[in-house]
Amino acid sequence: MQVAFFRNLNLGQRRSPSRVQLLAAFADEGAVDVLSHQGNGTVAFRHPVGRSPQDLADAVVTRLGPLCEYDDVVLVRAVDWLRDLGLASYPDGCELTLMDGPGPFPEPLPWEPDRGEVTVLAAGARHAIVLNHRDRRSNGTPVVEWRLGVPATSRGAGTVLRLLERLER
Structure with a gap:
């Protein structure tokens, strides 16, 4: 699947x-x-x-x-890849940002860009797990796109977890 x-x-x-x-x-x-x-x-x-x-x-x-x-x-x-991310273990307010990056994530983790909107808690060439600093704000996509120069899209961790739960039924 x-x-x-x-x-x-x-x-x-x-x-x-x-x-x-x-x-x-x-x-x-x-x-x-x-x-x-x-x-x-x-x-x-x-x-x-x-x-x-x-x-x-x-x-x-x-x-x-x-x-x-x-x-x-x-x-x-x-x-299975999504399950292996362990999204449930991250704090509330996290989102999963997906991209096809040019290589490994180039910043030491956790990384908080000068913009101060997010902290990237975990990342690889194909994803970042981002903690937004404001409730109901999604900043993973613009921060990853700005830093890596590739298109990205984000979903709240809750959205992904609900999908995984739905697929297990």
Whole structure:
């Protein structure tokens, strides 16, 4: 099982698909067991043998363009990889920021940028676990994009944990 994290996709809003359109795009690309989690562009799915999950998700983005003008980044991670992050062990207010970085995270951890909005508690080439310093603020994406120069997208740790729990049922 894989999870696609779409950047700047909010179901039903301008330049974003409806849930029906999103699920149909996955089905049209051969995905099965597709589950849209919340309205923020988080989708669990199984991909056909012989096709990479990232290629499938990229093809979904291509399908969505003519429907709603969506054209942004999607990052795919395996459910087991997400479980192994141990998000439940981090403090409240943390979020998972995903990116395909140019290499290992370049700062010593924990790292608090001069901007003072976040502390990066853990990180690798494909993720950062970020503690926001203000409630209900999401600063992982802009901080990681600024520091690494690559597109990123974030989800609250609670969102990811609820998805993992939902998939275990």
